[in-house]
Amino acid sequence: MKKTLGILAFSALCAFPGIAANEATVTLLPSKESPVIAKEIYGQFAEHLGTCIYGGLWVGENSSIPNTNGYRTDVLNALKELHIPVLRWPGGCFADEYHWMDGIGPKENRPRMVNNNWGGTVEDNSFGTHDFFDLCEMLGCEPYLSGNVGSGSVEELAKWVEYITAEDGPMATLRKKNGREKPWHLKYLGVGNESWGCGGNFTPEYYADVYRRYQTYCRNYNGNRLYKIASGASDYDYNWTEVMMKNARNQMDGISLHYYTVLGWSGSKGSAINFNEEDYYWTLGKCLEVGDVVKRHCEIMDKYDPKKRIGLLVDEWGTWFDEEPGTIPGHLYQQNTLRDAMVAALSLNTFHTFTDRVKMTNIAQIANVLQSMVLTKEDQMVLTPTYYVFKMYVPHQDAQFIPLSISTREIAARDGRKVPVVSATASVKDGKTTLSLVNTDLKNETKVTVDLAGVSAKKISGEILTASSMNDYNDFGQPEKVTLKGFTKGYQVKDGKLTVTLPAKSIVTLSLQ
Numbered sequence: 001m002k003k004t005l006g007i008l009a010f011s012a013l014c015a016f017p018g019i020a021a022n023e024a025t026v027t028l029l030p031s032k033e034s035p036v037i038a039k040e041i042y043g044q045f046a047e048h049l050g051t052c053i054y055g056g057l058w059v060g061e062n063s064s065i066p067n068t069n070g071y072r073t074d075v076l077n078a079l080k081e082l083h084i085p086v087l088r089w090p091g092g093c094f095a096d097e098y099h100w101m102d103g104i105g106p107k108e109n110r111p112r113m114v115n116n117n118w119g120g121t122v123e124d125n126s127f128g129t130h131d132f133f134d135l136c137e138m139l140g141c142e143p144y145l146s147g148n149v150g151s152g153s154v155e156e157l158a159k160w161v162e163y164i165t166a167e168d169g170p171m172a173t174l175r176k177k178n179g180r181e182k183p184w185h186l187k188y189l190g191v192g193n194e195s196w197g198c199g200g201n202f203t204p205e206y207y208a209d210v211y212r213r214y215q216t217y218c219r220n221y222n223g224n225r226l227y228k229i230a231s232g233a234s235d236y237d238y239n240w241t242e243v244m245m246k247n248a249r250n251q252m253d254g255i256s257l258h259y260y261t262v263l264g265w266s267g268s269k270g271s272a273i274n275f276n277e278e279d280y281y282w283t284l285g286k287c288l289e290v291g292d293v294v295k296r297h298c299e300i301m302d303k304y305d306p307k308k309r310i311g312l313l314v315d316e317w318g319t320w321f322d323e324e325p326g327t328i329p330g331h332l333y334q335q336n337t338l339r340d341a342m343v344a345a346l347s348l349n350t351f352h353t354f355t356d357r358v359k360m361t362n363i364a365q366i367a368n369v370l371q372s373m374v375l376t377k378e379d380q381m382v383l384t385p386t387y388y389v390f391k392m393y394v395p396h397q398d399a400q401f402i403p404l405s406i407s408t409r410e411i412a413a414r415d416g417r418k419v420p421v422v423s424a425t426a427s428v429k430d431g432k433t434t435l436s437l438v439n440t441d442l443k444n445e446t447k448v449t450v451d452l453a454g455v456s457a458k459k460i461s462g463e464i465l466t467a468s469s470m471n472d473y474n475d476f477g478q479p480e481k482v483t484l485k486g487f488t489k490g491y492q493v494k495d496g497k498l499t500v501t502l503p504a505k506s507i508v509t510l511s512l513q
């Protein structure tokens, strides 16, 4: 049952009868027609939630924590290494209660509000539009604004776009008065968030009409061209995508999709650090299901948009576990183990295979919330295992996707799920091929034979992420328990074949030249 793949077919995966227990094969299928992996697949998300913004990214100019114009210097430096292409803000659910005018002008005059979605914390609006755009400039990334549809107005959203992008007029005058002479560039504009839930509890039919109305008044000023994003489905809600594509496709550039690796929405979501092998494999199986979910949403989109003009944007994804005991309820602070790193790698490998339609994804979230890149406590910061996956995968950004055929054993998991022992992805850029390989098996190393199909591998360098235990994580006091190391010995090339021995529970990226 080994399949050879069409360029963008989902990577073949099978319990290949001829494959020995601890072996797998990967065949590179390079093609000139293969699309580029949109760098925006490596997007991030920052919400006014817990300590993501306040404490995580922003401490203010007068803080004793080392900062650059109010932004944490340690976090900024760490994030710069990830080459973040796009940052989504200010939510999430928060976005549909956010009134942007409360976050401009002298900070001491800004009104306060209750963050009703996230623990009832009082928000002082000290981090607003100017601070977000400055942050994006410092990180060198595109801003992605999530507009308020649920509790806002058409006028409010239209004026936000004008404030940010117009050279002249009343909103531009206000912006200039607040210290920013030149307009900013704004490409990505989300019109609402989770409009089926916290963003207004709309039906898809009603939201499609509301979306059409709101987006009408979000204008392109002075050569700025908005990429308008409709609020899309949650995981298995295919009807939402169907209705939106049917009723509003001509008014949108993209539609979102949210998919969390989560046990369920009621009751316990399980501990982020105390889990057993069964939980580990279940989590990986649930994460991999995103492939089927994206495929079905893509099929619906293909019916209405066969030329793939409209992007599918998975603008929230990642693990969602119980909050760490002792932390503030509603702040979604969770630890991050090697299991999270596996989820990151498997998800990114999957998104790559849909790169003709999936034009952006945003992991939730960048700091101190859910599956974050960094965790902070006062003046300390740790980099999470997930951070290291994003670092290893930087070379895949804007590289040409190389389809693969994979034969591997599968491990049975709870609820009838199956987890492939080996997952892989490959791409090429500037004459350098990057091959990322994951061995999900907790106990056994796996020997992977890679048919290079003529790809040059005279010079190879590699990095590996693994740990002694699947439960290992980095924390204040033990910041480097799970960290990237050089991978120098586990591979060899002979007769056009690369053999790689992947240690148990490891993620390896090889650079071939």
Ligand code: AHR
Binding pocket: 047, 091, 092, 093, 094, 193, 194, 316, 364, 365, 370
């Ligand atoms: O990322 C946390 C929350 O998850 C977001 O605010 C919301 O959009 C989703 O339900």
